[in-house]
């Protein structure tokens with residue numbers, strides 16, 4: 001039997017193969033999976049495992065579940081832009097109805113060993129701690145957004161009207177509009193700078209973050225929808241494709257937003273707290289300057305801060321980009337599984353799809369693991 005989970009606002013279908021449930025009933029009776037990380041990937045995996053009647057302990061170090069997604073705004077204009085943000089609500093609701101899932105917030109694993117096919121761990125949380133054991137481990141510890149201060153030429157944190165994509169997500173979510181932090185007025189001109197911290201050999205981050213073209217263009221469309229008079233320019237190298245109807249989306253977007261194929265070298269302060277962007281002219285030889293009311297740095301997805309801990313405790317290899325290697329076989333033979341951005345950059349829908357797939361892999365492992 002196959003079950004479809006459908007979100008009417010977002011054209012995605014996640015398919016869970018319930019043959020596993022049937023097959024696993026006997027063998028998984030006492031199985032227990034430890035999931036570390038309660039973002040969209042960890043929550044989805046917990047729900048999927050619970051539907052397969054596998055008991056789960058979900059450990060999250062923050063005070064709430066959801067990971068990075070609760071920071072983001074709904075990007076709908078007159079129509080849904082399929083950003084995926086509202087999928088978190090559905091996942092949280094599914095989790096609240098799930099049986100067999102124990103959630104521990106504000107909890108951190110302090111030690112972790114793999115001994116005779118069992119994971120033994122200790123954890124701490126306010127007011128105490130404890131220990132536990134699990135038969136499989138699923139890491140869903142997510143990512144860290146690029147620190148815009150690490151590109152000092154853009155003067156983030158120094159010029160008030162230079163903000164990041166994450167700041168803009170929060171601003172739109174909290175207030176519903178975009179303002180210049182210097183004086184809280186509507187900007188009449190906005191520049192988005194793409195690939196900030198990603199595809200950057202100088203920072204040793206050659207990889208594409210895969211989500212920042214999508215979030216930046218969807219937010220640019222939203223701003224334009226709310227304030228049609230605002231001029232928006234996007235400085236870019238390449239636009240990463242996304243979504244089901246990407247060509248149609250771009251056709252519409254290009255009608256209202258100016259695309260400039262170059263990445264600015266630096267940002268300087270202008271009069272009235274404007275920001276001056278220096279960039280290469282079309283001829284590729286001379287440089288140009290242009291002033292904007294607001295600059296938005298499209299920061300990307302960097303490896304999570306706790307990966308060294310797991311690398312040290314379990315001897316897990318990190319790939320060249322600093323994420324846990326995609327070579328899942330090395331991990332899964334030991335009962336270690338990965339879901340979401342801990343494996344590398346991806347969006348919400350991609351993290352959900354992968355978490356479902358990983359839950360099925362965990363289920364298959366529990367069925368055949370050596371005891």
Ligand SMILES: Cc1cc2nc3c(=O)[nH]c(=O)nc-3n(C[C@H](O)[C@H](O)[C@H](O)COP(=O)(O)OP(=O)(O)OC[C@H]3O[C@@H](n4cnc5c(N)ncnc54)[C@H](O)[C@@H]3O)c2cc1C
Pocket residue numbers: 036037038039040041042059060061062065066067068069072083084085107108109140141142143144145165166169211215299300301304306339340341342346347348349351
């Ligand atoms: C600025 C920005 C905007 C974005 N906008 C969109 C968008 O509009 N649409 C979209 O599809 N994607 C967007 N993304 C990508 C999106 O954030 C990710 O796809 C999504 O958050 C991945 O979920 P995750 O569960 O893998 O990781 P996370 O969201 O990072 O969650 C990981 C969780 O693990 C917890 N954790 C970490 N280490 C530990 C530990 N040691 N112990 C316990 N808990 C731990 C963290 O506290 C966190 O709760 C955006 C990304 C950025 C940077």
Ligand code: SF4
Pocket residue numbers: 009010073074075076077079080081082083084085086087
């Ligand atoms: S949050 Fe995103 S996917 Fe959900 S309704 Fe808004 S635009 Fe659509």
Ligand code: SF4
Pocket residue numbers: 194195196198199207208209210211212213214238239240298300
């Ligand atoms: S998704 Fe777009 S902005 Fe982000 S790194 Fe890739 S090309 Fe650059």
